[in-house]
Amino acid sequence: MQLHPFPEPDTPELEPYTLYGRPEIVSLLRRITGDRTLVTVYPGRAGDFSVSMILETDPDRGRLVLDMPAGNEARQRVLQARELVFVAFFENIKVQFTAAGARERPFDGKPAFEVDLPEQMLRLQRREFFRVRTPKLAPASCLIPQADGASRYESVRVVNLSVGGLAVLVHPHLFDLPPGEVVRNCFLDLPSVGPINVAFRVVNVYDIGGGAGEWGRRCGCQFLDLDPQARMMLQRYVNRVEGEQRKVAVEAKRE
Structure with missing residues (x-):
């Protein structure tokens, strides 16, 4: 399931x-x-x-x-x-x-x-679909090919991530991802884990602004045709980030 x-x-x-x-x-x-x-x-x-x-x-x-x-x-x-x-x-x-x-x-x-x-x-x-917020100090990023046919990529910040999908923050005046669009040949860079080639479908989009100095358009995406190696690397990254966040929470309670 x-x-x-x-x-x-x-x-x-x-x-x-x-x-x-x-x-x-x-x-x-x-x-x-x-x-x-x-x-x-x-x-x-x-x-x-x-x-x-x-x-x-x-x-x-x-x-x-x-x-x-x-x-x-x-x-x-x-x-x-x-x-x-x-x-x-x-x-x-x-x-x-x-x-x-x-x-x-x-x-x-x-x-x-x-x-x-x-x-x-x-x-x-389902445990493997736990979604984690990516750290702001060393965030994951994604290189997305531009639609103009040239070999150019737009680098966007990954807001959160799971084995099932991700959310990215884009600035529509520079680069946009409309709902329903399928994007292939993207390079997801996971700190301490490595790059992964992924494809995804844009599922939902909404504008954000002001909070914590962030503004732009948040795009929620579902991974497509994820191979076993990529799935394993994603799960490794999610487990590492979740463990770090749990450690910080425990230390904060002790203070």
Whole structure:
């Protein structure tokens, strides 16, 4: 079973990973809300998707309020869909739930929509797909070929990484990665591990700005056709970074 950003099919094998208890579902949704985790919204089970965020979990009214996707076309897809599928990755867990339909509802003066609180929720976890934030002092980077046909590459910073995919930070006025684009012959440079040739599909994109002096466009990507050697090197890097981060956290608690 692989974890990817697309909706999981409704199959009996996923039943053991399904939550039905309302307190457990509400607790998980509140944590996702508080963490401001991005949520991918699929209008039905078609290939179209938008990126949103849960703004409020309200069990008393039995509803979730989410940020309205940008663009009129995306907004209409969400509001007109008979069924919406929501997928999020939170603390290395894939969370998925559905809603019968969306209702437009402003929240704090901003465009938003609400759906009924889900009665069940899929919760998948797989150790090898743990995603780690790359260190800022010695970050991983990725050389991505430019689309003009010349032998030129754009170097972008890797924000986080797992064996399943990565997120990179780009500056759209210099270089852009639109959703759905497949990019091959990229060189992922992992400090203390080495370079890896990878291909990936851009899954979701959103703009960031201001926080910690960072600004640009964050592009979440899924690896394609990863060979065993590359997978082993990625896992080695993830394990090393995770171990270093755990060590720092333990030392911080002692101080």
